[in-house]
Amino acid sequence: MPAISMRHVRGFDVVRPISIGVMLTMMLPLVLLPLLSIFIFGTSKGLGNFWAALVAPEAVFALKLSMITSFWATVFNVLFGLFAAYVLSRHDFPGRNAVIVTISLPTAIPTAVAGFALLLLWGPYGTLGRLLGLQVMFTPYAIILANIFVTFPLAFGVIKPVFDTMSRSLEEAAATIGATRWQTFWHVTLPSLRGAIFSGALLTFARAVGEFGSTILVSGNLAGRTQTAPLYIFAKFNEGQIEAANAIAIVLALLSFVIFSVLFFARDWLEFEAQEV
Amino acid sequence: MTAKMKLAPNTDQLHVSWSPDREQKTGVAASVRGISKSFKKTRVLEDVSFDVAEGESLVLLGPSGSGKTTVLRIIAGLEQPYTGRVILHGKDVTDLPARERGVGVIFQSYALFPRMTVEKNIAFGMKIRRRPRKERKETLNRLLKLVQLEQHRKKYPWQLSGGQQQRVAIARTLAYKPQVLLFDEPFGALDAQTRVHLRREIRALLKQVKVPAIFITHDQEEALELGDRIAVLNNGHLEQIGTPDEVYNHPQTEFVATFLGAANLLLGVVTLGAVEIGTARVPATAETKKFRGGQSVKVVFRPEDVTLSKDAKLPEGCRRLANGVIEEVSFVGAYERLNVRLDLTQRQPAEDKPTLYEVTINTPERMTGIPIIATRPKPEASASKFSVGDRVAVGLTAFSVLPNYTLVGGRVNRALDINR
Numbered sequence: 194m195p196a197i198s199m200r201h202v203r204g205f206d207v208v209r210p211i212s213i214g215v216m217l218t219m220m221l222p223l224v225l226l227p228l229l230s231i232f233i234f235g236t237s238k239g240l241g242n243f244w245a246a247l248v249a250p251e252a253v254f255a256l257k258l259s260m261i262t263s264f265w266a267t268v269f270n271v272l273f274g275l276f277a278a279y280v281l282s283r284h285d286f287p288g289r290n291a292v293i294v295t296i297s298l299p300t301a302i303p304t305a306v307a308g309f310a311l312l313l314l315w316g317p318y319g320t321l322g323r324l325l326g327l328q329v330m331f332t333p334y335a336i337i338l339a340n341i342f343v344t345f346p347l348a349f350g351v352i353k354p355v356f357d358t359m360s361r362s363l364e365e366a367a368a369t370i371g372a373t374r375w376q377t378f379w380h381v382t383l384p385s386l387r388g389a390i391f392s393g394a395l396l397t398f399a400r401a402v403g404e405f406g407s408t409i410l411v412s413g414n415l416a417g418r419t420q421t422a423p424l425y426i427f428a429k430f431n432e433g434q435i436e437a438a439n440a441i442a443i444v445l446a447l448l449s450f451v452i453f454s455v456l457f458f459a460r461d462w463l464e465f466e467a468q469e470v
Numbered sequence: 471m472t473a474k475m476k477l478a479p480n481t482d483q484l485h486v487s488w489s490p491d492r493e494q495k496t497g498v499a500a501s502v503r504g505i506s507k508s509f510k511k512t513r514v515l516e517d518v519s520f521d522v523a524e525g526e527s528l529v530l531l532g533p534s535g536s537g538k539t540t541v542l543r544i545i546a547g548l549e550q551p552y553t554g555r556v557i558l559h560g561k562d563v564t565d566l567p568a569r570e571r572g573v574g575v576i577f578q579s580y581a582l583f584p585r586m587t588v589e590k591n592i593a594f595g596m597k598i599r600r601r602p603r604k605e606r607k608e609t610l611n612r613l614l615k616l617v618q619l620e621q622h623r624k625k626y627p628w629q630l631s632g633g634q635q636q637r638v639a640i641a642r643t644l645a646y647k648p649q650v651l652l653f654d655e656p657f658g659a660l661d662a663q664t665r666v667h668l669r670r671e672i673r674a675l676l677k678q679v680k681v682p683a684i685f686i687t688h689d690q691e692e693a694l695e696l697g698d699r700i701a702v703l704n705n706g707h708l709e710q711i712g713t714p715d716e717v718y719n720h721p722q723t724e725f726v727a728t729f730l731g732a733a734n735l736l737l738g739v740v741t742l743g744a745v746e747i748g749t750a751r752v753p754a755t756a757e758t759k760k761f762r763g764g765q766s767v768k769v770v771f772r773p774e775d776v777t778l779s780k781d782a783k784l785p786e787g788c789r790r791l792a793n794g795v796i797e798e799v800s801f802v803g804a805y806e807r808l809n810v811r812l813d814l815t816q817r818q819p820a821e822d823k824p825t826l827y828e829v830t831i832n833t834p835e836r837m838t839g840i841p842i843i844a845t846r847p848k849p850e851a852s853a854s855k856f857s858v859g860d861r862v863a864v865g866l867t868a869f870s871v872l873p874n875y876t877l878v879g880g881r882v883n884r885a886l887d888i889n890r
Contacts, residue, residue: 368567
């Protein structure tokens with residue numbers, strides 16, 4: 194039978210190692226080497242120096258500020274995303290699709306534009322800024338606002354499809370059993386959304402921690418007051434303090450690595466949640 | 471809270487018979503009065519009314535799109551009727567939300583809560599009503615025993631078979647003592663064998679708990695087996711309601727006749743105490759009582775009500791229809807199925823001269839003859855064998871006479887005639 198392909202006759206598939214090799218070679222300069230260089234440079238002057246750079250008060254403050262602002266932006270966006278997903282998948286009204294597109298818009302807008310827009314609205318000469326007479330720009334609250342804006346569609350985008358595919362009969366069953374809307378939501382709907390809420394929150398948080406373009410515009414980049422971790426890296430690099438920048442860079446890289454590993458390896462669990470509904 | 475409490479009066483005596491005062495009052499557990507409903511501009515229900523008695527099980531039978539699910543959803547309070555009322559145990563609940571009606575719905579997908587164990591699913595209704603812990607436990611144990619799921623109490627819905635899931639769904643609704651149980655295509659998702667088995671199980675269970683039930687199905691066999699009475703729906707219209715025997719043997723409309731099992735349809739005209747079908751004259755004094763002479767009618771009869779005889783002698787009680795030729799013989803499991811072509815163009819002899827006419831199937835007459843279907847049980851089939859081409863006398867043991875609306879116009883989109 195000469196028709197059988199050579200690969201099978203030899204019992205060895207050549208395409209497999211070659212394609213894997215090519216893929217890894219392409220990834221090397223594009224992704225792997227840059228990541229690796231952070232770790233190599235960061236620790237090249239010894240772990241002592243690395244640690245010193247990490248615990249410098251400004252660095253610690255920047256990291257803390259990033260975590261706190263990202264946390265609150267995540268809390269807000271998950272709650273709002275949940276609410277918006279509920280409203281938009283349970284109720285039909287004129288202009289619903291326009292609202293869905295608008296909610297998703299922030300992903301497509303350059304972050305610098307987002308920051309600029311926030312400045313125009315809330316800033317000293319902005320509409321809301323003048324009207325309210327209170328100044329949120331150049332404070333940590335501005336950073337939270339910017340984070341909310343930029344990460345707005347992420348949680349919504351994860352939760353909405355789960356809502357859409359969720360069978361209505363679960364909620365209807367709860368209603369016929371005697372549950373109020375709130376009891377139904379709390380005992381029936383919410384448990385089925387756990388996975389989506391969890392991954393939506395992680396995505397939002399990861400994105401918010403790394404936010405740079407809008408933050409630098411609205412925060413004023415004041416060291417020890419409104420400087421987040423990415424801004425700290427930028428500032429220290431500009432000042433020529435490569436080690437200081439590098440230490441924080443390592444922390445941020447590790448953090449995203451952890452978050453995405455969780456998202457990836459918990460995928461089965463998360464998908465299982467979604468399917469069951 | 472008070473409204474909810476009212477619907478679950480003393481849950482301690484779960485199960486079983488209803489409080490006597492209720493029964494005395496009406497004897498009617500659920501009543502649907504003149505319900506109509508449209509979705510956008512399509513009429514899905516038109517003036518549907520029926521009652522369900524205490525402990526009775528009623529089957530809503532109809533093809534998909536007949537509006538049967540909508541009726542169920544309206545009773546449950548998941549849908550609002552356009553006009554009409556829903557009355558449960560003498561109380562008008564039309565304006566009450568689903569959660570205050572105390573109606574148990576067993577959804578086609580069972581709709582068990584995926585994050586809860588069997589126990590928690592069943593106890594959910596009692597939990598949200600904040601029943602005392604002791605009572606909850608007792609009711610739960612009683613229900614688990616009732617549906618025979620004691621060993622599975624700690625399992626999650628996805629660990630159960632379809633039948634077990636359905637029993638959990640039933641127990642979950644029984645936990646809050648529903649006034650009526652609604653089953654939406656309860657066996658749709660199951661294979662044929664489990665289906666038959668579960669049907670009997672549910673029927674036994676219902677007799678035990680004595681809760682009135684409404685089933686929805688498009689399966690006529692299921693309807694005949696489950697229902698104390700059957701309501702046949704078509705195009706949002708209640709065609710007939712009655713016991714399985716009434717609906718099957720005395721269909722009042724052509725749709726009921728053709729939807730519930732196979733039926734032969736012949737066009738005829740009423741004459742004095744008889745129906746004339748072509749040249750045939752079938753005596754039918756009782757059947758034609760409500761018709762005028764000369765009125766156009768349809769004669770409907772089931773394949774098993776057809777009697778065939780080779781020697782032109784028909785048994786007692788069987789009315790002679792016409793002569794025919796066997797066109798096809800086939801075995802369909804438990805019975806034999808015969809296609810017979812009737813000769814309705816030649817005059818028949820008088821009753822005392824029962825000779826068979828020469829009807830052949832190889833002449834152009836074949837195209838003008840009228841085909842009907844007859845079935846015979848196995849013993850009868852093996853006792854006297856028929857083969858293709860045999861000439862037979864055709865008689866009917868039972869038939870119904872229905873008005874022929876298609877000639878009047880309207881109601882055209884009904885089941886097709888087989889005698890075109």
